Amino acid sequence: MDALALHLDAGLGSMGLDLAADRRAALIAFLRLLHRWNRVYNLSGVRDPDAMVARHLLDSLAVLPYLYGERLLDIGSGAGIPGMVLALADPDREWVLLDRSLKKIRFLRQVLIELEPGRVEIVHARAEDYRSEPAFSTVISRAVGSLDRLVRLAMPVSRHDGRILAMKGNYPAAEIEALGSGVSEAHVHRLEVPALTAPRHLVVICVGSARG
Secondary structure, three states: OOOHHHHHHHHHHHHHOOOHHHHHHHHHHHHHHHHHHHHHOOOOOOOOHHHHHHHHHHHHOOHHHOOOOOEEEOOOOOOOHHHHHHHHHOOOOOEEEEEHHHHHHHHHHHHHHOOOOEEEEEEEHHHHHHHOOOEEEEEEEEEOHHHHHHHHHHHHHEEEEEEEEEEOOOOOOHHHHHHHHOOEEEEEEEEOOOOOOOOEEEEEEEEEHHHH
């Protein structure tokens, strides 16, 4: 077993996540493909594959226990962080990965060809313009700016009983306060990601509480 696989296995063990061997292999294959494309297309600021294990794979996988329902949307998916990582780890769910960057969309389409992650649709569009039927049970993002903006983008495509998940670094106290009375429920979970010293938090907003 190579060093990247050992790093992933150790991280999963520390996080208490049990993924099948074929899922772990798929995640390492994704990381290697991302590293290869990154040399030419600058898809990620993380250049070292070992650092990518923590920054991209483990950081994304830390939110697995908080996913809700069967149809999920990653807004601003970029190089598939976290959406493609989560789709590879849990291929039974249906995913839409949305991004406005054509070079990142091309990379994600190549991932579909080479790794066949399951029920994944790649959409090249602005989040402001995107609409979907049926709606999504979970809308997640690691890249969309403020909580207020994510809520505004997610609401038109979310189920009435859905969840909006925002991956953050520091505890986003000011962003939560800025949501105001329009959102009555925002739960914040501290995420422990092995090999990452910077704080990581996940904000979970119940769509019903945001509809008023």
